[in-house]
Amino acid sequence: MTLFLPKGTRPPGLHPAAPRVIYKTVRKNLSHESRIGRIDRSETLNEFHAFSEDFHARRPRLDPEYAGPLHNRGFLPDKGVLFDLDSPGRADQYLSDLQARILPLVNGTRQAALRNRLLFWRLHRASVAMAELVGSVQGGRLVLSGEAGLPGPFLTRPALTSDATSPSCHADLSGIDRDGPERIILRLPQWQAGQRLLRVAVIHDPGTGLPVILGATVIALTDTLGSWQVDGAGATLRVAQIDPDTGLCGPYGAMIRGSLSPTPPTEPDPAPPVANWWALRIALTGALARIPLLGVAQFDILETADSGIVLDVTDRLDTASLQRHGPLMGSDAAIRFLKEFGL
Amino acid sequence: MTALPAFLHPDHHAALIESLSDPVSLKHLKRFRMDFSKDPTQISDSQADWLFAQGFLPEKTDLYDFGAYDPALYLSDIQRWLTREINGAYSIVFNNKVLFTQVFRNFCKVAPVNAIWRNGRVISYDGVWEQCVAGALTQPRKFVIKPLGGGGGGNVYFVTVDAKRAVIESNEKGREQFTLPVARLGDIFKTAHVPFMVNEFIYQGAYSQALYPRTVNTVRMLVVRDPETLQPHVVRTVQRMGTASSYPIDNFTLGGLSAEIDVETGVLGPAVAAAGPHKGPKWDFHPNTGEPITGLVVPNWPDVIRKMKSLFLQIPYIAYCGFDLILMDDDVVVLEGNSYSQVRLFQMHRPLLSDPVYVKVLKHYGIYVPETLNGDRDEN
Secondary structure, three states: OOOOOOOOOOOOOOOOOOOOOOOOOOOOOOOHHHHHHHOOOHHHHHHHHHHHHHHHHOOOOOOHHHHHHHHOOOOOOOHHHHOOOOOOOOHHHOOOHHHHHHHHHHHHHHHHHHHEHHHHHHHHOOOOOEOEEEEEEEOOEEEEOOOOOOOOOEEEEEOEOOOOOOOEEEOOHHHOOOOOOOEEEEEOOOOOOOOEEEEEEEEEOOOOOOEEEEEEEEEEOOOOOOOOOOOOOOOEEEEEEEOOOOOOEOEOEEEEOOOOOOOOOOOOOEOOOOOOHHHHHHHHHHHHHOOOOOOEEEEEEEOOOOOOEEEEEEOOOOHHHHOOOOOOOOOHHHHHHHHHHOO | OEOOOOOOOOOHHHHHHHHOOOHHHHHHHHHHHHHHHHOOOOOOHHHHHHHHHHOOOOOHHHHOOOOOEOHHHOOOHHHHHHHHHOOHHHHHHHHOHHHHHHHHOOOOEEOOEEEEEEOOEEEEOOOHHHHHHOOOOOOOEEEEEEEOOOOOOOOOEEEEEOOOEEEEEEOOOOOOEEEEEHHHHHHHHOOOOOOEEEEEOOOOOHHHHHHOOOOOOOEEEEEEEOOOOOOEEEEEEEEEEOOOOOOOOOOOOOOOEEEEEOOOOOEEEEEEEOOOOOOOOOEOEOOOOOOEOOOOEOOOHHHHHHHHHHHHHOOOOOOEEEEEEEEOOOOEEEEEEEOOOOOHHHHOOOOHHHOHHHHHHHHHOOOOOOEOOOOOEOOO
């Protein structure tokens, strides 16, 4: 297998419709400030303004001394403390909240599948080891695709990734609310105490044309149903960084989403390594290499005894949990990716 | 509070921001929101929400009298950025000072360009620079050296040269006053990172000189073209005056004063400052010299207005300009034109949108949106 492609060759796995340049990036200058200065197209400007409106709506308001540098680099107020961005030059290694908004554009016309969970499940359940899709909630009804009497537990989450409603877990189907937005219903394996969620960010490396794990964290879940509130405002998480090469984990560190309070210190001992990390990694990247799908995607994977079960896919990377222990964008693959797509 | 005139819709600021959709306008909105985020003015949460939604920077709570005048009467900061697009492709005439001089010298008195400094070398236009460097001047000459593009003052150098040496005064920190042997005149540019222009110094008339003798005190005149009649309309004029803190220039951003000149009569009102030690009060007398300001009459004012309107008529592709004028005893020198004039120096006295012709111009260029937030159109 050829690992490196001749210069100028377009990687075969990359979708031909994936935009090459999101906005002009001077290749020698990857600072956030200069990137934002060069944003000049309608779709990226609209993302900037959505970010800016989110920033300025947050309370409490930051003092302008801190607000200016954070906003004008694309970071929401909580990231100043969470990432310790006071140190000079540090900010440019982190994926900013604005970048996380813009990154999905690299997926081009494939964005639709990554923004609709129902569509993604139906298209790719044969290729990727995903939780069983048993049905959906649509128009006030439960629409099941299989047997009605399957045992749970079940996880429901909005069909559209733009819907920020948190997922919910149910012991059986009768507990699922029929009202509300369209949702998918996934069947989970039997719950085990201490189960963990792996959050894995994947990009296509422009140099090799292959999917690469940009970063991964493990999120400790509580031992009861309803512990899936990992992405809601104010959610408290306990996360540890995963070494993508070995599956070994760093220590857990707590974080509260959106909080401006000082970040709690990390725990003294490393978290347990990910069970069968290599099997998971090979299964995931191997499946993605066969799908001409991605520029960027984030997978939530329930850690199991074998190679894990995908519970969620989205094109919007979670900058907070993925970077709680360090920046994502300092690696060679990340820099190649940013340069290739003009981000 | 002054009542809103019938031709102005009370919600037009928010309606404008909601209406912006093209990349050029969204870029200006981006610029506004970035400036907003780093504005150090301390404001409450509710003030921040309101200012952000209406398009005003936080500093305007200090500078504008939102208590006396309805905020809808003020040109907002995002609107001001959008005025940059009014002249379209012809904005370049104003953004490049050499081009401005070359175009406008055909129609009015301008400050001649002697040379340009760019990329480490001086390009002389008339041989005067070489004469200075060679020590060949038979009598002293005075020049003004300033950036070729952009506004806001920047580094400006006033250079007096004789046969042996040059005395330089500037607003550059650390180089406020220094001398150079004429052979090393080019050392003026040793800290330069942008192109500079060397102009002949213009000696102002007695009226301007008396305002503050240590600086050249310019008039800023905002002229627009009525989109219906195509005739020039003078919206507002102010007299700028230097102070000890703005020396050696009269720049308003850097601590200078601005006094409104009544367009009809040429009478000065009190002066205000946007920055520096004189910010806050209204000044009837110059804070450094004690010379009277309020009630002064600009000599030959009707002639000044007539000349500027005539100039505007001769350049039909220009629709919006803030001219900087040096008033001589019997003439006017047009120093430069600003295609998207800063408006604080006008609006610290009175808001601009009280002028119906000005509002008509803004509406014509999509900078005033006479709609309610629910889409009802105001037919005014």
